[in-house]
Amino acid sequence: MRYGVGFQMSDRRIYLETMGCQMNVLDSELVRGQLRALGFVSVDDASDADLVVLNTCSVRQHAEDKVYSRLGEIGRLKQQRPGMVVGVIGCMAERDHEGLSGRSMPVDFLCGPGNLHEIPTLIEQVYASRGSNVPNASSRPTALSQDRSRSVPAAQRSLEEDGIESLDLSRSATGGNVLQAYVRVQRGCDKFCTFCVVPWTRGPERSRPPAHILKEVHRLADAGTREITLLGQTVNSYTYDEAGRLVTFAELLARVHEVPGIERIRFVTSYPGDFTDDIFEAMRDLPKVCEYLHLPAQSGSDAVLQRMRRQYTVSQYFDLLDRARAIVPGIALAGDVIVGFSGETEAEHEATLQLIERAAYKNLYIFKYSPRPGTAADRRLPDDVPDEVKRRRHAEVTHLQERISFKHHQQWLGRETEVLVEGPSKAAAKARRTEGSPDPALAWRPRDQLTGRTRTDESVVFRGPDTLIGQLARVKVTASSALTLQGELIEANGPRT
Numbered sequence: 001m002r003y004g005v006g007f008q009m010s011d012r013r014i015y016l017e018t019m020g021c022q023m024n025v026l027d028s029e030l031v032r033g034q035l036r037a038l039g040f041v042s043v044d045d046a047s048d049a050d051l052v053v054l055n056t057c058s059v060r061q062h063a064e065d066k067v068y069s070r071l072g073e074i075g076r077l078k079q080q081r082p083g084m085v086v087g088v089i090g091c092m093a094e095r096d097h098e099g100l101s102g103r104s105m106p107v108d109f110l111c112g113p114g115n116l117h118e119i120p121t122l123i124e125q126v127y128a129s130r131g132s133n134v135p136n137a138s139s140r141p142t143a144l145s146q147d148r149s150r151s152v153p154a155a156q157r158s159l160e161e162d163g164i165e166s167l168d169l170s171r172s173a174t175g176g177n178v179l180q181a182y183v184r185v186q187r188g189c190d191k192f193c194t195f196c197v198v199p200w201t202r203g204p205e206r207s208r209p210p211a212h213i214l215k216e217v218h219r220l221a222d223a224g225t226r227e228i229t230l231l232g233q234t235v236n237s238y239t240y241d242e243a244g245r246l247v248t249f250a251e252l253l254a255r256v257h258e259v260p261g262i263e264r265i266r267f268v269t270s271y272p273g274d275f276t277d278d279i280f281e282a283m284r285d286l287p288k289v290c291e292y293l294h295l296p297a298q299s300g301s302d303a304v305l306q307r308m309r310r311q312y313t314v315s316q317y318f319d320l321l322d323r324a325r326a327i328v329p330g331i332a333l334a335g336d337v338i339v340g341f342s343g344e345t346e347a348e349h350e351a352t353l354q355l356i357e358r359a360a361y362k363n364l365y366i367f368k369y370s371p372r373p374g375t376a377a378d379r380r381l382p383d384d385v386p387d388e389v390k391r392r393r394h395a396e397v398t399h400l401q402e403r404i405s406f407k408h409h410q411q412w413l414g415r416e417t418e419v420l421v422e423g424p425s426k427a428a429a430k431a432r433r434t435e436g437s438p439d440p441a442l443a444w445r446p447r448d449q450l451t452g453r454t455r456t457d458e459s460v461v462f463r464g465p466d467t468l469i470g471q472l473a474r475v476k477v478t479a480s481s482a483l484t485l486q487g488e489l490i491e492a493n494g495p496r497t
């Protein structure tokens, strides 16, 4: 059996590595499903693969540096196995076409996030360009690495949604994790925050038809998925014109809530500027919608927010947090901040520390600013905060949040709560892997320890049988740290808190 001009069954081992956000995790799953349908089999090691695909992230310089370093390692593998095909997909493939197509790069094809449905065609083009040679049959360098004057086949981003939409719809079940699944409700972003590459790499904001989203959720529920996370860059700004009537995000939540088999619904990432109270009301009134909200602030200074072109002020942000807490009892909030953005003074940094203290986040994602080529900040604003200052500010924010998270977790002590049991804890998984090891340091590890997640996204570790995996259970919290909670099992399938 052959696919197109190049592939044979013996050539179909794929290694796919994912970097970056939840969108990329979902994209990788869809790409894997697409290639699985063509007979590809996943392997865990790039050195065993015929096709190596890196799904990349452009959101920070550090993420891109990591990709170049990985490509260096993969290039060395490819020298030993010249038949190997290497693809770079995702945001970096869209943003850094020139760098990745360079003469020294081992890359055979590039594909941006808006064209992932074209991957089979791109792979076919790579093999077609090698004439009748099949990859493993030749020890010659690839045609492209011999002749860099030819351009690497790259899918151009298109605003037509048909192909990429059908890729989302082609999904029949999740890959590794059946219990929890991401479902995209929106592509791209129109906000153009000055530091961000997403509007360039993922294109303009487009909401998917509710019927498509529901079809996907039904299929996942039938396959055993219990928890759905709806994904969008600014998920709360979802809106779809359905025969002249606008479907809002709150209404979409209500429709997903009706799908039998789904026990929990989450959504990320929200944009503070577009948040309306009907979403809080949906969180309060729909029992399956979890009381957890990720609401990036980015800075505690109005001047910095303005330079970032965030479309809200600090006081509007706090007003939103106050409304969230007033309308949704027990809601847990998570945030993002960027330290060391262009021109950030000590006073502006101090304002961010104050915001974090007052917001009392459950957890916080902290980033050191790095200019992204092509963004407005890169073109117009100097990267003038020295790196050692950024590092110091990053450490200050981290220490503050650790203290807040620890305090937040302490409030859980003695409480009973519902968890969705995800699987063995990390310690139990390691104990099972090292079963029979003579190392006494491993002997204490409990093999029957499980991890469950609360509705507010806390991780709780407790002892229980594997039969609980995939079920809701009730646990009592007995100990806490800044990162996790420990508990004991009260009962399986407990009622909701």
Ligand code: SF4
Pocket: 189, 190, 191, 192, 193, 196, 197, 198, 199, 233, 234, 271
């Ligand atoms: S809202 Fe801003 S930070 Fe978020 S994806 Fe859009 S441009 Fe980027």
